[in-house]
Amino acid sequence: MDFQLSEEQRSLAELAERLGREEFAPKAARWDRNHEYPHANVAVLRRAGLLGMTIPQRFGGPERPLIDAVLAIERIAKYCGVTARIVVETNMGALGCVMAYGTEVQQRETAR
Incomplete structure (x- = not known):
């Protein structure tokens, strides 16, 4: 299998790498040392558009594929x-669980 990233995916990976x-x-x-939440x-993640990338368009999200999230996470x-x-x-x-199995109301609330 020949898997190639799109230009958009390469840009996303580069952005995540730079932010990291x-x-x-x-x-x-x-x-880690102080047990603090970052x-x-x-x-920074919010401004970069890395939160909620997989939220469906019908809820106002970009509905990017999971591989995009994986690229950023890695x-x-x-x-x-x-x-x-x-x-x-x-x-x-x-988020994925609610989007897959939640009610319409739960999905809408979670996507906000």
């Missing part, structure tokens, strides 16, 4: 595990 290296890595040890990293995880986990949960984990 420049924004998340310098603070990762502090988050609220500042969440703000790059970010090299620098900050907890921040990568946030990307997991906002694209696949709990």
Whole structure:
């Protein structure tokens, strides 16, 4: 199987790599050491469009494929595990379960 990333996917991977290296890595040890939630990293992820990438268009999301989320997670995880986990949960984990099995109301509320 010959799998090639699209230009958009390569750009996404490069963005996630840069954010991981420049924004998340310098603070990762502090988050872990102090058992702190990285609220500042969440703000960076939100501005970069890396949260809720897989939310269906009918709920206002971009409905990007899971591979896009995986590309971002893989790059970010090299620098900050907890921040990568946030990307997991906002694209696949709990969000994915609600989008797959929740009621219409639950899906709409979760996508907000």
